Amino acid sequence: xxxxxxxxxxxxxxxxxxxxxxxxxxxxxxxxxxxxxxxxxxxxxxxxxxxxxxxxxxxxxxxxxxxxxxxxxxxxxxxxxxxxxxxxxxxxxxxxxxxxxxxxxxxxxxxxxxxxxxxxxxxxxxxxxxxxxxxxxxxxxxxxxxxxxxxxxxxxxxxxxxxxxxxxxxxxxxxxxxxxxxxxxxxxxxxxxxxxxxxxxxxxx
Amino acid sequence: xxxxxxxxxxxxxxxxxxxxxxxxxxxxxxxxxxxxxxxxxxxxxxxxxxxxxxxxxxxxxxxxxxxxxxxxxxxxxxxxxxxxxxxxxxxxxxxxxxxxxxxxxxxxxxxxxxxxxxxxxxxxxxxxxxxxxxxxxxxxxxxxxxxxxxxxxxxxxxxxxxxxxxxxxxxxxxxxxxxxxxxxxxxxxxxxxxxxx
Numbered sequence: 001x002x003x004x005x006x007x008x009x010x011x012x013x014x015x016x017x018x019x020x021x022x023x024x025x026x027x028x029x030x031x032x033x034x035x036x037x038x039x040x041x042x043x044x045x046x047x048x049x050x051x052x053x054x055x056x057x058x059x060x061x062x063x064x065x066x067x068x069x070x071x072x073x074x075x076x077x078x079x080x081x082x083x084x085x086x087x088x089x090x091x092x093x094x095x096x097x098x099x100x101x102x103x104x105x106x107x108x109x110x111x112x113x114x115x116x117x118x119x120x121x122x123x124x125x126x127x128x129x130x131x132x133x134x135x136x137x138x139x140x141x142x143x144x145x146x147x148x149x150x151x152x153x154x155x156x157x158x159x160x161x162x163x164x165x166x167x168x169x170x171x172x173x174x175x176x177x178x179x180x181x182x183x184x185x186x187x188x189x190x191x192x193x194x195x196x197x198x199x200x201x202x203x204x205x
Numbered sequence: 206x207x208x209x210x211x212x213x214x215x216x217x218x219x220x221x222x223x224x225x226x227x228x229x230x231x232x233x234x235x236x237x238x239x240x241x242x243x244x245x246x247x248x249x250x251x252x253x254x255x256x257x258x259x260x261x262x263x264x265x266x267x268x269x270x271x272x273x274x275x276x277x278x279x280x281x282x283x284x285x286x287x288x289x290x291x292x293x294x295x296x297x298x299x300x301x302x303x304x305x306x307x308x309x310x311x312x313x314x315x316x317x318x319x320x321x322x323x324x325x326x327x328x329x330x331x332x333x334x335x336x337x338x339x340x341x342x343x344x345x346x347x348x349x350x351x352x353x354x355x356x357x358x359x360x361x362x363x364x365x366x367x368x369x370x371x372x373x374x375x376x377x378x379x380x381x382x383x384x385x386x387x388x389x390x391x392x393x394x395x396x397x398x399x400x401x402x
Contacts, residue, residue: 058296058334061352063305068350078334080305097264097294098335099255104277137255137275137335138295149346153265155258 003088003169005029005202016194017115017184019124023048024172027205029087031169032143033198034162038191040183041143042100042117044135045075045083048175051130053077054139055084057098067096067149074173075141082173087204090166095142101185110186120181128177143168145189157189171204207397211379213390216317218324218376220245221369224400226284229377231341232394234361235387237380238340239297239314241332242272242280245372248327250274252281252336254293264293264346272338272367279370287363292339298382314378321376340365342385354384 009028013035014020024030032041047053056078063080064073070092075084100118107113117140122132144166146158184194206225211217213236221227229238244250253275258264260273267289272281297315304310314337319329341359346352381390 052330056296056334058294059302061294062296062302062354065352066350067346067352078299079301097255097258099253099259102275102277104275105256105259108277133249134330136333137253138333149264149348151345151347153263155264156262 005031005169005204008200008202010201011198013196013198014180014182015196016182016190017120019120019179019181020199021124021128021177021179022199022201024176024178024201026172026174029169029171029202029204030178031167031200031202033165033167033200034144035164035198036195037162037164037166038160039162039195039197040145040160040190041197042121042181042183043141043143044121044139044179045141046139046177046179047077048177051125051134053079053081054136055141057096057138057141061096068092069094069096083176084170084173086168087171088167088169090168091144091162093144093146093161095145095147097147098138098140100137100140100181101183116185117181117183121179124179124181128179157187159188159191206399209395210392211377211395212392213379213386214381216321216376216378217395218321218374221373221375221397223369223371225369226398226400227367227369227375228364228396228398229340229367230362230364230394230396231288231359232361233391234359234363235341235357236359236391236393237342237357237385238393239318239378239380240338240340240375241318241336241377242373242375243336244274245374248325248331250276250278251333252338254295254338255335258293265289266291266293275335280373281367282370283365284368285364285366288341288359288365290341290343290358292342292344294344295335295337297334297337297378298380298385313382314380317378318376325374356387357385
């Protein structure tokens with residue numbers, strides 16, 4: 001069952017290895033749709049126009065008492081102010097530990113010199129007029145990403161469980177600028193094939 | 206070569222050269238240190254626990270593990286570790302967190318480390334949450350999704366040895382929050398050794 005949010009105010013498709021951004025007002029909802037399935041978004045949130053207040057995955061883990069976030073959870077900033085509420089979530093499977101892939105990681109682990117999500121997010125910061133040095137790894141909510149944890153310490157990348165059309169709805173709890181890189185890491189983290197994501201903005205006042 | 210005892214609620218910082226070892230000793234047990242580092246010739250390259258988890262293939266770190274930078278360069282190798290239970294998720298306690306939990310405002314590790322950075326003319330924005338290695342901090346990631354701070358398992362006299370893999374600035378805040386430090390915050394000792402390991 002999908003939550004009917006009416007007609008989107010805006011809708012955009014972002015291709016893998018590309019960045020994008022948007023403004024959202026308090027009370028509006030952003031729907032992130034995994035168009036073909038098994039695709040990860042490196043999704044960064046800052047207070048509208050202010051990169052010094054950012055989504056803080058660690059403080060959100062603290063405040064919800066879980067590293068597996070789910071419907072109803074409030075995601076908070078480095079000042080513990082509410083930024084988003086998850087109002088609908090088809091998978092409940094995301095990586096909430098922060099961090100990005102990067103050109104550095106690609107050179108080391110893939111032996112190629114392509115950019116990673118951190119580089120893409122920094123490009124978007126520059127386009128928006130923000131200092132790219134202000135990008136904080138802890139502000140990255142890795143939407144639809146599977147990381148396998150065990151209590152014993154295992155940490156490795158897994159395959160996303162999203163199917164085509166699965167989505168997450170985030171209701172803005174303050175005016176927000178969001179920045180995204182649609183991940184193009186080639187291994188199972190994107191189901192072996194990076195694909196586009198759709199971002200839809202709804203008025204849900 | 207040098208040793209310093211640091212009380213909870215205080216911070217300190219310094220320089221370590223490639224090949225030297227920093228030994229951090231939990232004198233009375235169950236005490237947490239929020240520990241950061243950055244490259245001596247470039248503050249935009251800093252310790253990155255997320256990348257370190259990636260490099261180690263584990264969110265638990267211990268003897269033989271490495272701490273790498275945001276550029277995946279090796280900062281430290283852990284050459285000895287009596288405890289092997291540390292928190293590798295990044296982040297700090299802060300005055301914001303005290304207030305959020307209903308306590309009076311009180312400097313947290315984030316606030317103290319920002320003051321340490323100021324000694325090197327670095328703005329508070331140079332403090333990255335992902336830089337923090339929470340030594341001896343015990344956070345559980347249970348399979349049901351629980352994220353919970355638990356009592357540290359370090360015993361009196363437990364130590365961890367960090368061998369510097371390049372010339373680094375380091376800074377530390379000895380945590381005095383009421384959530385992470387067992388029955389109450391206690392001091393830690395920092396010892397610096399020339400390349401004996």
